[in-house]
Amino acid sequence: MARGKLCLMRRTPSGRTHYNHQTWSGGRNVVKHVPPDKLPALRKAVAGHTRLLELVDEYADAVSKRTKI
Numbered sequence: 001m002a003r004g005k006l007c008l009m010r011r012t013p014s015g016r017t018h019y020n021h022q023t024w025s026g027g028r029n030v031v032k033h034v035p036p037d038k039l040p041a042l043r044k045a046v047a048g049h050t051r052l053l054e055l056v057d058e059y060a061d062a063v064s065k066r067t068k069i
Contacts, residue, residue: 001052002045006034021046 004023011017019034021042034042 001048002042003049004046006039006043006046 002021002023004021007020007022009018009020016036019039020031021034023030
């Protein structure tokens with residue numbers, strides 16, 4: 001699981017893509033280059049974090065509905 005998002009930085013004429021991973025840490029935007037061989041795993045990790053946030057929201061909504069008076 002990884003916070004942040006992947007950003008396409010450029011596409012070369014040969015079709016290669018270059019991505020950065022952006023996260024927020026210590027009140028600042030932290031940007032790191034993503035090597036091509038690490039991209040699939042990082043893409044999956046970012047999607048996992050996004051899904052976690054969705055599930056947390058669903059849970060909070062469910063608890064909120066159960067505890068309303």
